[in-house]
Amino acid sequence: MSEPASESSAQRAAEPIATRRMGRGRREEIVHAAARTFARDGYAAVGMRDVAEAVGIRGASLYHHFGSKEEILYAICLTVTQEPNELNLPLLDAPGTPAQRVAALVRGHLEHLHRRRVEHLVGLHELAALTPEHRAVVDDHRRYYQRRVRDVVAAGVRAGEFDVPDARLAAFAICDALNGISNWFHDDGELGLEAVVVGYVDLVVGRMLGAGRTGATA
Amino acid sequence: MSEPASESSAQRAAEPIATRRMGRGRREEIVHAAARTFARDGYAAVGMRDVAEAVGIRGASLYHHFGSKEEILYAICLTVTQEPNELNLPLLDAPGTPAQRVAALVRGHLEHLHRRRVEHLVGLHELAALTPEHRAVVDDHRRYYQRRVRDVVAAGVRAGEFDVPDARLAAFAICDALNGISNWFHDDGELGLEAVVVGYVDLVVGRMLGAGRTGATA
DNA sequence: CCCCCAAGCTAACCGCCGTTAGGCGACGAC
């Protein structure tokens, strides 16, 4: 939806990023490889040459796809803020009770967290390295997500389905608990993704929000 | 060199004699100043000269107190992992029901989070910059804390006071929700610390752990 | 009274890393 018109693309040629369709797959490849490296060693400890090596090219060649190192980080951060907004938030607009919709959001959030695991690790920890403008965009996306969560919680409270004194606090607790998962979840751990999804839907919807008595969590 | 630069002489004159005698407190002063700077600009973007300027000395002089920049970061990380272990975990050994003990831990945790706010911001986000050995120590402290939380949750479940299917998941959710607070809490916000403490004790102990029915949370 | 050490300073090094300049082969369009 939101197409951030970066001024840096104007200096390069009369061809903005949006029309560069050739390198689209390449861009995603670079972003993903960079995310993996950043997640393992930290953004600051990884050089452009390292990122380039991860995709089999030379460091300077990266500048044919991205204007700067920070732009790569920005792309990573967008996939963990903008993408959930586009994929998960529609679940809150789907038909059903607030409990059902929150449950669907929790599941969708965790599946996205799992699918883009390395990107989330980077996007949660390396925000300080972003340009102030990019940081503002990312923060806006995240704030909007939290606000939508808060709104659906408040709606559930008004409908008598949820029972929490403060929808704001509950929304914060929910979002923090969900996002924190990416810090400890491992594919090879004792807990499978589905077990975590079921457990967190129960914890969040059934217990924290107090919707267990209506039995509408499934 | 008979006449030093005006700037350094001004700094020297601005520092009373008290600075000279503080051999022990100087480290803490540096750590706190560094934490504030790291929290605002990010560890990588802050140079030793910046940290030094924050305490009124020159960059090279920092090496009389710390062996490296990473050692300062390590000290910060210890105050947000080792210190909670020493201050908060004893609350779990105090007399009382599991619900009361968890409630006390939540309060203690949030108060420490507030007292060492900048240190927590750094300690949560800059772990990647630590030496592998230091990183291991910090991770050990954090794992131990989480394990103690899990154990008291499990104890409450065995005592019939809590009602959660998986103590591990509940402990993760609790710790993540608590630590996440430092990312959004502001002293000048609408929510005061005490309101957050009360709200989270209710959310975590009363609702997530299901101890509301026994009325033992206070 | 003298010596030593803690704590600070200036100067400088040096290696890393983001970034730029300019060239070269391949390939699709005309």
Next chain:
DNA sequence: GTCGTCGCCTAACGGCGGTTAGCTTGGGGG
């Protein structure tokens, strides 16, 4: 065919920043 341009290359710059070396000073213990 030829032309442009896309993607990649090599070479190199520029400087930032952590770290070291060596000096000065002031205060406290012997």
